[in-house]
Amino acid sequence: MNEVIVVTMDPKDLIARRVAQEIRPGMLVNLGIGLPSIVANYVPAERGVFFQAENGIIGLGARPPEGMEETDLTDAGGGFITAVPGAASIDSAMSFGLIRGGHLDMTVLGGLEVDERGYLANWMIPGKMVPGMGGAMDLVAGARSVVVAMQHLGRGVPKVVPFCTLPLTATRRVNLIVTDLAVIRPEDDGLHLLERAPGVSVETILASTSAKLHVSADVPEMMLH
């Protein structure tokens, strides 16, 4: 059964589905733009999760119906959204007060590099891409739990590396790395391989990772449900 799913599932959807399992009932969660935003599709409404967009809403909902977009209701990427029942609109000081103040249970962000210390670089490539950090530094420094959701390879190059060469987003160890190949947890002694994507071997993961990984005798497949 799993084999069939692997063949048909987009890598981004696979990552999003696995990250969604980390989100517990009642959490307040911030999803970054791009891949992380897909995670919301896999969190059932009955879980009672509130999503925050740092531009100023708790209770971000799905896209509005065509033609019913409200220009004053957008996510942090500027895309139109809806608000779920019980939502609250807030200003930027409150929004980042929640983030820094320990009120945000989890943030899910994309990554350019994560290293053996569990440090994340995701905001600039010197000389190439200098968009600004937006809210990323506050999110990584402040959220109770940081999950990095990214493709394992970027243009064929490993993104889980011994030591970040790109400018860091924070000097805080992230809590979990979820890719289309693996689930990895940074700990005191380095990176631990926790799970393999369906149909992916440990050898494939090691070959796609330049960082040292601690690997147990039996690495289970992701249970996607």
Next chain:
Amino acid sequence: MKGALKVEDAATLVPDGATVLIGGFMGVGSPHRMIAAIAALGVKGLTIVANDTAKPGLGIGKLISAGAVARVITSHIGLNPETQKKMIAGEIEVELVPQGRLVERIRAGGVGLGGVLTATGIGTEVETGKQLVEVDGRRFLVERPIRGDVALIGARQADYNGNLEYWLTAHNFNPIMAMAADTVIAEAEHIVPVGVIPPDAVKTPGVLVDHLIGRAA
């Protein structure tokens, strides 16, 4: 509150070289008529403090395109290639500030605090040149307050006294910036009689607002 101004007249309150705080997040909640009027005047050398520089043709992007801006203090320029181009060409100086730190620096400027202590950015590039202090065993960066000569505020509704109400994700930096400038100019989508906005809905008290922009002709 000194009454409603024509947007063209209000734009003249922003002189060359002024430091201007502008509300909005990717154009959402920005005072769009004011921005367009200032861009049309040919003002030069502005320092803009804003969350982002929107994109070409939208909001603050119009000031960038018009060559009105010498310096930007902002958290994000990624969606405006013109800002990036002018930054690389040395035409605009860009100070990138983490978003939560930017809003707190402005808040500090508006509420009479001498600065902000934040752990965001410790050990990263933005630590460079910053003072570090330790409080109860935790390390923080010392951040200076930001104030503007002028703040340009976008609101959903204003009443004749300048009380402002915002909608949904259009609050963003607006209520904070309305406290942090010598002259505060508000542009609202609707101007309503006093009493229409209930006291509990007022997020920026009219005492902070110097001028309202009159309705579009």
